[in-house]
Amino acid sequence: MPELAEVEFYRKQWNLGLNQSIQSIHINSERRIFREGNPQLAAQRLPSSILKESQCSGKWMLFKFQPTSWLGIHLGMTGTLSTAAADYSPLKHDHLVLYQKKQSLIFSDPRLFGRIRFEQTHDAPLWWLQLAPSLISPEVKLKDISAFLKNHARSPIKAALLMQKRFPGIGNWMADEILWRASIHPRRLAGSLSPLEEKILWKETLTVVRNALKVIGNDWSDPPNSWLFNHRWKDGGLCPATGSALLRETIGGRTTCWSPGRQKI
DNA sequence: TCCTATGTTGTATG
């Protein structure tokens, strides 16, 4: 499910456990979920450590534990974070449960596309520091976007928007939402956009990111019906702007929805 | 049975 706003929502679910120590942990499917981490080390070090803070970077979350433990979590396609009572019994798809005195913190993921990285370092781990800067940080400028699109000139713009190196946290629905707002056909090649189209694309990217965080990132409210979001999945969906039928095809390897009258090749 | 699913990566190909 998760793109940057949903990831932000899930990250906050564990805030209930801030500044409390871990009593014990439960790990399941560790060969896959910890495929680039170290489950033994996590099982050894997390108990008795204290959850201090967390952050998001794109679709990654990082949880900091005192004294020197870090838990990086990616939710894949179907991962979730939640909390439950302190005596919670893990279900089939619960791959990590951190038991605290007052509650348990749960990572669950039926499809196992998610991943957990555990590190024992003083500072935040290197892989975290090397993630792409947030789209809404001042360091990312239109010229960076423009240069990136030129470097991927022969990719459909839809595929380019899904590349986490430049568009961290953007996923399938946000990419479609951005292109719909910018009135750009998802099959247009990234290198074919005019300077004006690039400018509009970048402006709408920022708008979609900010609005998604505001609406979904806080309490998972439904986006307003004026967004493409509420119309894109169902057969027979109509464009909220033009009222005409939406189209869906696979572009850039993902099901893509667009409004043919508004987004032209 | 077959198709779909808000993601990423390894591999093949150009």
Added chain:
DNA sequence: ACATACAACATAGG
């Protein structure tokens, strides 16, 4: 080496 395309991963639900 770089860019692009696509199968593979694993499970559930329509």
